[in-house]
Amino acid sequence: MSPxxxxxxxxxxxxxMNGYGVRRRLEIMGADQWANVAFGSIYHGLSKMADEGLLDVVEAGKGGKVVYAVNDTGRMEFYRLLMGSWSTVQPIIDPFQVALTFMDRLRKEEIVAALHERRRQLAMNVEATAQAVGAKQRYGAPGHVNENLRLMGAMLQAQLDWVEQAIPRVESDELP
Amino acid sequence: MSPxxxxxxxxxxxxxMNGYGVRRRLEIMGADQWANVAFGSIYHGLSKMADEGLLDVVEAGKGGKVVYAVNDTGRMEFYRLLMGSWSTVQPIIDPFQVALTFMDRLRKEEIVAALHERRRQLAMNVEATAQAVGAKQRYGAPGHVNENLRLMGAMLQAQLDWVEQAIPRVESDELP
DNA sequence: TGACAGCTACTCAAATTTGAATACAAACTT
DNA sequence: AAGTTTGTATTCAAATTTGAGTAGCTGTCA
Known part of the structure; x- marks a missing residue:
């Protein structure tokens, strides 16, 4: 269910790797940007999956340090989860939908002001995402990680488009 | 943080309302589609916020039934949270990004097959979302809830566009 | 009338998430 | 060489999430 x-x-x-290594690896992948995986959850996940037999403890070093490795069971589980995430279209969770849902709880001027501010922020993010494409490789991430950024950029652009068409509609009282 | x-x-x-009423209200808003709020969390949230003084217990009926009402403190907190969600561009969490991140763990034919299947599913979802616009009002949802659907539709379309440009690129070994 | 289905309404134990707190090592500074 | 910042690495209690399980209520059909 969760990533x-x-x-x-x-x-x-x-x-x-140990837990810290996993954390850095995910940061390189950019997964810290779009997945909500707090680092505490990594340690929990590691020890849980070791209990379940998906991981082997390679080196239980002194001072708590533990290195884990995937075994065949774990590889099969990974493959199963991966195929699931390709074939199932799950809902996209966008925190802005909350804002939208309660649009009618704000006054017209508040909405217009918020939309202008949001347009500015989204334009910046679209820009930053475009810049980031290509800047990742240097840190050892595989090339297709760029596709993640491209897709994210397209989503942000869709948001920006929505905001831009919404501004005149709110100003003309068509919305909310 | 969470919605x-x-x-x-x-x-x-x-x-x-009571907890069940909140649940139905959120279903009417379509929030069950894009927010991961299990109904158990509603009851927890209600009693927690009552403890914190954001809600008043209006009617502690027999057999567990409890009706809650927002008070002024709760209204202020709502407004604070709402303004936050308008002004902060938070990352969009799309479960497909996980699939994308590990694209290179599949064989070319698997990727191509998965992309075709995904294109089919996304086209269906885009269609269904377009149909749903307009079908909501009848159930007592405010009109601007449609905007949620429109935005979601635009996101799905962005996904579909990505998939369609990706297929030839995988076939020609440009990806991964 | 009573039996069955479906809706209303919630509880609770188990699982997971969270991030502050901790600790030690390496690199750098003075 | 002592002190300081930065990076590595994890633990843990508290908070939250999850959804199966439970139980009452209402309508309806035989």
């Missing part, structure tokens, strides 16, 4: 497991398993496919 | 609180408070702005 935690698949992200951890996927990170470990690059070789045995 | 639970603001959704509960927003639902209660329409008048005092």
């Amino acid at each position: 935690t497991r698949i992200l951890i398993l996927g990170a470990l496919l690059d070789g045995p | 639970t609180r603001i959704l509960i408070l927003g639902a209660l702005l329409d008048g005092p």
Whole structure:
């Protein structure tokens, strides 16, 4: 359900690591940007999956340090989860939908002001995302991670388009 | 952080209700589609916010039934959360990004097959979303809830566009 | 009338998430 | 060489989420 497991398993496919290593690997992938995986959850996920037999403890070092590796069971589970995420169109969770849902609780001027501010922020984000495409490789991320950025950029652009068509509609009292 | 609180408070702005009422209200808004708020969380949120003084217990009926109402503190908190969600561009969480991130773990034919299947599903979803616009009012949802659907439709379209440009690129080994 | 389906309404234990707090090591500064 | 910042690495209690399970209520059809 949540992306935690698949992200951890996927990170470990690059070789045995400890929790901190998984964390950095996910940061390189940019997963910290779009997945809500707090680092505490990584440690929990690791020890849980080790209990369940998806991971092996390679090196239980002194002072708490533990290195994990995926075994065959874990690889199969990863593959299963991966196929699931390709074939199932799950809802896209956009925090802005909350704002939209309660649009009618604000006064017209508040909405217009908020929309202008949002347009500005979205334009910046679209820009930043375009810049980031290409800047990732240097940090050891595989090239197709750019596709993530491109897709994210397209989503942001869709938001921006929505905001721009919404401004005149609110001004003319068509909305809300 | 999570949308639970603001959704509960927003639902209660329409008048005092019990937990089940909040749940139905959110379903009418379509919030069950894009927010991950399990109904258990509604009951937890209600009693927590009552403890914190954001809600008043209007009627502690027999057999567990409890009706809550927002008070002024709760209204202020709602407004605060709402302004936050308008002005802050938070990352859009799309479960497909996980699939994309680990694209290189599948064989070319698997990717192509998955992309075709996904294109089909996305086209259906785009269609269904377009149909749903307009079908909501009858159930007592405010008109601007349609904007939610429109925005969601635009996001799905962006996904579909990505998939369509990706297919030839995978076939020609440009990806991954 | 009573039996069955479906809606209303919630509880609760288990699982997961969260991020502040902790600790030690390496690099840098003075 | 002692002190300071930065990076590595994890733990843990508290908060939240989850959804199966439970139970009453209402209509309806035989």
